Amino acid sequence: MTSPHAFWVAGRRATGADSFDVTNPYDGRLVGTVSVPTDAQVEEAVAAAHAVRDEFAATPAHVRAAALDHVVRRLGERTEEIAQLISAENGKPIKWARGEVGRAISVFRFAAEEARRFNGGEAQRLDTDLGGTGRLGLVRRFPRGAVLGIAPFNFPLNLSAHKVAPAIAVGAPIILKPAPATPISSLILGELLAETDLPAGSWSVLTVPNDKMPALVQDERLPVISFTGSGPVGYAIMESVPRKHCTLELGGNGAAVVLSDYASDEDLDWAATRIATFSNYQGGQSCISVQRVIADASVYDRLVPKIVTAVEALVTGDPADATTDVGPLVSEDAAKRVESWVAEAVDAGAELLTGGKRDGATYAPTVLASLPDDVQLACEEVFGPVMSLQKVDGEAEAFAAVNSSKYGLQAGVFTHDLQTAFRAHRALEVGGVIIGDVPSYRADQMPYGGAKQSGVGREGVRYAMDDYTYERVLVLTGLAL
Secondary structure (H helix, E strand, C coil): CCCCCCECCCEECCCCCCCEEEEEECCCCEEEEEECCCHHHHHHHHHHHHHHHHHHHCCCCHHHHHHHHHHHHHHHHHHHHHHHHHHHCCCCCCHHHHHHHHHHHHHHHHHHHHHHHHCEEEEEEECCCCCCCCCCCEEEEEEECCCCEEECCCCCCHHHHHHHHHHHHHHCCEEEECCCCCCCCHHHHHHHCCCCCCCCCCCCCCCCCCHHHHHHHCCCCCCCCEEECCCHHHHHHHHCCCCEEEEEECCCCEEEECCCCCCCHHHHHHHHHHHHHHHHHHHHHHHHHHHHHEEEEEHHHHHHHHEEEEEECCCCCCCCCCCCCCCCCCCCHHHHHHHHHHHHHHHHEEEEECCEEEEECCCCCEEEEECCCCHHCCCCCCCCEEEEEEEEHHHHHHHHHHHHCEEEEEEECCCHHHHHHHHHHHHCCCCCCCEEECCCCCCCCCCCCCCCEEEEECCCCCHHHHCCCEEEEEECCCCCC
């Protein structure tokens, strides 16, 4: 029998008394067995992170950058192995899994670059008033303390990278807690970090069950929490620790707006292809997947059949097959929930244009029109391969429709007009506006996060580094400025 996958306590491999199985959501086969840390091992990891915080913060930049560079090289060497693992434990089509490894490589590369230039300090003359004569302020950033990073299942490697890499870059100890459905990808990060010269205690990867998390969240030795996941869980965390610094990325129901000037056949073919692909990639299990399509009345009737045709052309099936576009959801229960939401919408009067069928954990890419305003698909994040189509009259009505959601992560606006782009940037209550494309575009170095109930704070390597640190000013007196 294969030994359980070990977790990582203060930089060393460890196993506990209990374990759990990780299965492939597509066919149910066993991917691996993962060991669970004991309470004493969790305490050891937290105590070590707290104890090493000053030492790690003072670690030379070149040491932290070298460790990050090492992870970049090793991820590159093991890309195919890790992609196959992501696909197996997550159900993600292999082509998207390979892309995820590539993105994680970029995250660690960006972090290595930022580590070398971070915290150089900003000098500020204070003699702008009489009382500041001879005084100079030097502003630098220092870690707030150890970070608790809680990663989701949908991008098990890359979103773990977005917790770990910025923490190492600034010298903040981090305890990473991966999602129970997809922990093995994060444990591989532990393997790579263990090959570096980072101080013992500066990182741990703990496969802690969700029901054991409240104690970790409450622990005062972990003053920073970076969480990616559902809104109810994220806000419950923040409300339970009001004195901690929390970064929450909580999802959305992304809108793609197609305006009247985006009207040529070439324009609409591009928009339809992008919308179809990014409503359904990752099985729709992306916070910025296309859930709502808001199209001007002048292009709506031409756009709809193009979207339906593009959706029906997507290949659904075995995620291990390189031709597969859409794989299963993370579990059969997740697919059943999506199925029930679509049934509710159709029963309430929505028109089913394609899809609407479930096979185990796989749900067929689905397009709905005439969606009632009060059904769950209109109000909540479906987190599945489902989109709805809405006809509007003009830009103002389109932007109002985007803003009608309680979420505000990202929006895509298909337009050629630069003035419209700037109006969208001003008017749309979201964290990111993508012009000429879907809301699903993300570059890992850009600030990423939302407004309203899509969370607080920003990811993106440099922006997470700012979130993990705070400004401290040094005032020098008696200088001849």
